[in-house]
Amino acid sequence: MRCRMPWYDSRSSTLGFHGASHKFIAERSAELLGRDDVADRARKLYLDGETTSVRKPDLRVISCHLGGSSSITGILNGVAVGTSMGLSPQSGLPQNNRVGDLDSFALPFLMRSAGLTLEEAEKLIVQRVGLEALSGGYNDFRDIETQAAQGNARAQLALDVFVHQARHWIGSFYLQLNDADALVFTAGIGENSSALRAAICANLDRLGIVLDREKNESTRGNEAIIGGENSATRVIVIPTNEELVVAREVKRFLEKNNVVSSRNPKVQHSAPNTQPLSRR
DSSP, X not given: OOOOOHHHHTTOOOOOSOHHHHHXXXXXXXXXXXXXXXXXXXXXXXXXXXXSOXXXXXXXXXXXXXXXXXXXXXXXXXXXXXXXXXXXXXXXXXXXXXXXXXXXXXHHHHHHHHTOOHHHHHHHHHXXXXXXXXXXXXXXXXXXXXXXXXXXXXXXXXXXXXXXXXXXHXXXXXXXXXXXXXXXXXXXXXXXXXXXXXXXXXXXXXXXXXXXXXXXXXXXSSOEEOBOTTOSSEEEEOOOOHHHHHHHHHHHHHHHTTSXXXXXXXXXXXXXXXXXXOOO
């Protein structure tokens, strides 16, 4: 007799989110590290797949999209090997008001203990949990940092959980990639919170990840290498540009399908500076 496997039959799978952001980081980090071959593969990935050849050695990047919603992705030679989000944005790191990773039996336990319907429990874990619940009602990361600095223990708990989960996923991809050439911080929190970056990178010198304190604290929303001179892994802040990725992909799709000529002067986009960054 065949045993039914509803999860398998439903074709549920890990989809991940923030794809445009991580794709931008895959391309831009490769440019900054002088690997135009990997940048070219990342640039053409959506249309050409992994057919674009790259040279050795492998380029390993861990992309940390930390914002109102957050995800961490391991990238090998311009292609993602895994991401912290799963079937929905509910998995992975705690979000502003979404729960993040949760034991599957927590939901029926909550329903029974609080007398909630499935719809009520679902609404709760989508809208009233995550950093907001941990911190006692704050869902803006800046407010949480301010409250923690003023001695709010719940806000500090939210920061500690967020940092722990970020380090958990960075460590996971560090092992899966067998090293990291670059650790990249991006999105609203990753680009602007030097305190969070310092907490995530603390005591990782044995893994080759060392911050330059002055460079880290002076970097806010701009592209910069913030790793120390003795950091084997480049620690970089790269402002993401999801809108540019979407615009470029639409243009490439139209060109590939002969909808518009690549020489049409009306279809233009500005590319970022592609010169490799120096450590200084």
